[in-house]
Amino acid sequence: MGRTRGFDTEQALDAALETFWVHGYDASSMPELCRAMGIQPGSAYAAFGSKRDLFRAALQRYARTVSSEAVLGLTSSPSGLDGLRSYFDDLVEAMVDGRRRWGCLITNSLVEFAERDPDLAGVFDLHLANLEAAFEAALTRAKAAGDLRSGAGPEQAKLLVAVVQGMNVLAKARPGRPALRSVADAALAGLVAAPDAPRLSDRCGYLQD
Amino acid sequence: MGRTRGFDTEQALDAALETFWVHGYDASSMPELCRAMGIQPGSAYAAFGSKRDLFRAALQRYARTVSSEAVLGLTSSPSGLDGLRSYFDDLVEAMVDGRRRWGCLITNSLVEFAERDPDLAGVFDLHLANLEAAFEAALTRAKAAGDLRSGAGPEQAKLLVAVVQGMNVLAKARPGRPALRSVADAALAGLVAAPDAPRLSDRCGYLQD
DNA sequence: CTCCTAACTGAAAGATCATTCAAGAATAGC
DNA sequence: GCTATTCTTGAATGATCTTTCAGTTAGGAG
Numbered sequence: 001m002g003r004t005r006g007f008d009t010e011q012a013l014d015a016a017l018e019t020f021w022v023h024g025y026d027a028s029s030m031p032e033l034c035r036a037m038g039i040q041p042g043s044a045y046a047a048f049g050s051k052r053d054l055f056r057a058a059l060q061r062y063a064r065t066v067s068s069e070a071v072l073g074l075t076s077s078p079s080g081l082d083g084l085r086s087y088f089d090d091l092v093e094a095m096v097d098g099r100r101r102w103g104c105l106i107t108n109s110l111v112e113f114a115e116r117d118p119d120l121a122g123v124f125d126l127h128l129a130n131l132e133a134a135f136e137a138a139l140t141r142a143k144a145a146g147d148l149r150s151g152a153g154p155e156q157a158k159l160l161v162a163v164v165q166g167m168n169v170l171a172k173a174r175p176g177r178p179a180l181r182s183v184a185d186a187a188l189a190g191l192v193a194a195p196d197a198p199r200l201s202d203r204c205g206y207l208q209d
Numbered sequence: 210m211g212r213t214r215g216f217d218t219e220q221a222l223d224a225a226l227e228t229f230w231v232h233g234y235d236a237s238s239m240p241e242l243c244r245a246m247g248i249q250p251g252s253a254y255a256a257f258g259s260k261r262d263l264f265r266a267a268l269q270r271y272a273r274t275v276s277s278e279a280v281l282g283l284t285s286s287p288s289g290l291d292g293l294r295s296y297f298d299d300l301v302e303a304m305v306d307g308r309r310r311w312g313c314l315i316t317n318s319l320v321e322f323a324e325r326d327p328d329l330a331g332v333f334d335l336h337l338a339n340l341e342a343a344f345e346a347a348l349t350r351a352k353a354a355g356d357l358r359s360g361a362g363p364e365q366a367k368l369l370v371a372v373v374q375g376m377n378v379l380a381k382a383r384p385g386r387p388a389l390r391s392v393a394d395a396a397l398a399g400l401v402a403a404p405d406a407p408r409l410s411d412r413c414g415y416l417q418d
Numbered sequence: 419c420t421c422c423t424a425a426c427t428g429a430a431a432g433a434t435c436a437t438t439c440a441a442g443a444a445t446a447g448c
Numbered sequence: 449g450c451t452a453t454t455c456t457t458g459a460a461t462g463a464t465c466t467t468t469c470a471g472t473t474a475g476g477a478g
Contacts, residue, residue, distance in 0.1 A: 043426060045468080047425095051467090114381035155391070159395035162372050163368070167371055169319060169371075170337070170370070172323035179367060182368070210447060210454075211452080212444045251455085
């Protein structure tokens with residue numbers, strides 16, 4: 001009983017998420033967040049607790065939606081190499097045109113918050129570990145299929161995580177598609193390269209455009 | 210004529226630089242910066258103008274000292290490959306023990322400021338271009354010396370820039386030496402790998418430890 | 419329809435922030 | 449030593465930020 005909530009909590013959370021994503025935590029004031037969410041401070045505090053709690057909820061929503069959707073493309077493909085290619089293709093396009101032009105909320109937050117909120121460290125570590133595990137699985141499948149150069153394997157997963165974090169940083173400088181492609185292509189080239197005998201691999205689309 | 214300045218400007222700037230480095234711009238308040246610099250607000254404003262100006266000065270000092278010192282190790286070595294190895298070795302050690310445990314001031318600031326201060330974009334772009342040029346030169350020398358796998362060359366410079374930015378992000382999560390080494394080693398392994406014929410290269414120290 | 423309860427509103431509180439400024443202190447040139 | 453000039457001090461200013469709260473509105477239960 002009592003008055004029913006006049007706004008959709010998840011929709012409001014998405015609005016806050018985008019504000020945090022674009023401007024960061026400190027640079028997003030409560031008045032601005034409330035404007036984005038379309039509600040008043042009182043409602044925001046009643047629904048979410050505090051600015052920090054709202055941020056935590058937004059981070060977790062991001063991990064559950066945006067981030068895990070991207071990882072899904074990596075794990076769902078039967079071919080490990082195709083999964084890797086499509087992951088990086090989507091990443092580049094989202095950074096040029098889409099929402100990733102503001103980088104990655106988790107990367108941004110890791111940089112902004114690592115020294116401040118130990119509670120959030122768990123969220124960051126979990127996200128990085130998930131990404132690494134997905135890369136590891138894809139690399140294992142790719143290796144089993146004979147798509148990797150000898151010497152390359154699942155132990156390159158940490159490198160790919162670092163490359164993705166680096167691209168998230170570079171994306172904020174709006175470098176344009178060619179520069180981002182160049183990073184992604186070079187990262188994959190280091191894995192699949194058939195250095196002296198190009199015909200070793202029957203999959204050779206990685207330089208296609 | 211007039212009273213002489215009671216503090217050393219460069220020393221104060223270094224203190225502010227470290228504060229910004231550890232906590233970021235927004236999370237470094239003027240009272241805190243003044244405490245770190247050992248001066249009062251009035252003196253800080255007389256000497257540096259505004260908080261933003263102080264930050265700009267700190268950024269440029271960082272680029273002129275910390276950053277270009279690291280790049281020097283990359284360009285000074287006659288062997289391109291040795292330069293690359295020592296650059297990444299130093300990077301990893303500084304991230305484990307040294308001042309880079311707070312990441313890189315420029316990376317942190319790029320993430321925090323890209324959407325806010327177009328004036329700073331020039332500083333960021335210049336820094337990234339310098340780093341890329343240094344990698345490019347080292348890769349060119351390494352290739353000329355026959356130290357790279359065929360297919361690898363100066364066009365991998367952008368990838369290395371991304372890897373470094375990614376390591377700067379990961380460093381904030383305090384991942385420990387093995388994880389960082391794993392990233393650096395994998396990045397170099399993708400360049401120098403002698404995949405099917407290890408004896409192709411007479412320099413093969415990249416797996417030494 | 420009435421009442422009870424929960425949500426909403428928007429102004430206010432209380433803290434903190436960047437910045438300024440008047441007053442005191444110290445130096446260089448005369 | 450005196451004066452003009454510059455630096456330092458630390459409190460004050462005005463803005464802004466997060467958070468709260470009293471008063472109002474609206475929906476469900478009886």
